[in-house]
Ligand code: NDP
C-alpha cells in the first residue's frame with residue numbers, strides 16, 4: 001500500500017462514522033499522491049500526513065439558552081482548530097441542525113488548503129453548532145449566540161483563532177457574537193470577521209465569496225477562450241454565497257436562470273430578478289417559492305432537481321454533496337461545460353470524477369470559494385492597522401487574489417503532468433505551502 005493509502009485507511013479506522021471527513025481526506029490524499037511519492041521516505045519519517053489529518057485541537061461544549069416560551073434548550077457547539085502552520089486558525093461558524101463533528105472536521109480540513117491558496121497568513125479551522133436559526137426570533141438567536149460565545153471566547157483571539165460566518169451565520173449572528181466576546185474579554189479586537197461596517201467590518205466581505213467565485217470562473221473561462229458573456233447559468237442555494245454569485249455573474253453578462261433553497265427550486269427563463277430574491281431572503285428571511293408570486297414568468301418545483309435545468313455553467317452554492325453522479329450526468333446531457341463549487345464539497349466524489357472524465361471544466365471549492373476567507377483576512381489586516389480600505393481597494397485585492405489562485409492551481413497541475421485538473425492543482429499548491437511551514441517549525 002502507498003503511504004497515502006495507508007494514511008487514508010488509518011483515518012477511516014480511527015474516525016469511525018465520520019463519512020464527510022473521510023471523503024474530504026480521500027480527495028486530497030488521492031490528488032497529492034504524486035508529491036508524496038516523490039518525497040516518500042522523508043514524509044513518512046516525519047509523519048507529515050499523520051500530522052496533517054489530525055486536528056491540533058477540537059473543543060466541544062454545551063450551549064444552554066432560554067427560548068421565548070421560557071423553556072431551556074440545549075445545543076452542542078464545536079471549534080475544530082485544525083492547522084496553525086501558516087497563521088492563526090481561520091474559518092467560519094455553521095449553525096445548522098445537521099452540524100456534527102464529521103462535518104466540521106471536513107470543513108476544517110478543506111479550510112487548511114483553501115487558506116493556504118489565498119497567499120495570506122491564515123491557518124485552518126471551523127466551528128459551529130447544531131442550532132437551527134430558522135423560525136427563531138431575534139431574541140432567541142441573540143441568547144443562543146451569547147451562550148455560544150461565553151464558552152467559545154476561551155479558545156479564540158485576534159492572533160489565535162478568528163471565526164466568521166458560514167451556513168446560518170450572517171451579519172446578525174456575527175454582531176451578537178462580537179458583542180458578547182467584547183463584553184466577556186473587554187477586548188475590542190479583530191476576533192471575528194464579517195462584522196458590521198460600523199464596528200470593524202470590511203467593505204465587500206458580504207459579497208466576497210460569490211464575487212470571488214465568479215472572478216475565478218471568469219479567469220478560467222478566459223484561459224479556455226469561452227467568455228462568460230451570454231452564458232446560461234444555474235446557481236443552487238439562495239444564501240450569502242449564491243446571491244452574490246448571481247450578482248457578479250449578471251454584471252459580467254451571464255444569465256442566471258435558476259436558484260434554490262432546501263425546499264425547492266425556481267426556474268426563471270428570463271433571468272433571475274435578484275432584487276426580488278434579496279427582498280425575500282435578506283430582508284424577510286422567507287422561502288424561495290415566494291419568488292413566483294412576484295415574477296409570473298418563473299416556475300417553482302418542490303424538492304431537489306435544480307440540476308435538471310439546462311445550463312452552460314453550474315454553480316453549486318448551497319451545501320455538501322448536493323450535486324450527485326445523476327445530477328452530473330444530467331448536466332452533461334444538457335451540454336453544461338463548466339461546474340464551479342461556491343459551496344464546500346458540494347459535488348460528490350463520483351460526480352467530480354464523471355465531470356472531469358467528460359471534459360467539463362471543474363473548479364473545486366477550495367479554490368473557487370476562497371474569496372470569502374481571503375477578504376476575511378483583509379478585514380483582519382484592516383483591523384490590525386485600525387483603518388478601513390475603500391470598496392474599490394478591497395474589490396481589486398479580492399480580484400487579484402482570485403487571479404493568483406488560478407495561476408497557482410494551473411501551474412501546480414502542469415508541474416505534475418495534470419494540466420487542466422484544478423482539483424489536483426488546488427490540493428497540491430495548497431499542500432506545498434502548509435508542508436513547507438510545518439517542516440520548518442519542527443515536530444509540533
Ligand atoms: P447561507 O446560510 O447564507 O445559505 C445557505 C443556502 O444553502 C440556503 O439557500 C439554504 O437553504 C441552502 N442549504 C443549506 N443547507 C442545505 C441543505 N442541507 N440542503 C439544501 N439546501 C441547503 O450560507 P452560505 O451562503 O454562507 O453558505 C453556502 C455554502 O458556501 C456552504 O457550503 C458554505 O460552507 C460555503 N461557503 C460560505 C462562505 C461564506 O463566506 N459565507 C465562504 C466559503 C464557502 P435553506 O435556507 O432552506 O436552509
Ligand code: 2IT
Pocket residue numbers: 090091092093114162163164165166193344369370372373374376
Ligand atoms: O468556508 C469558508 O471559507 C467560510 N465560511 C468563510 C470563512 C472565513 O473565515 O471568512
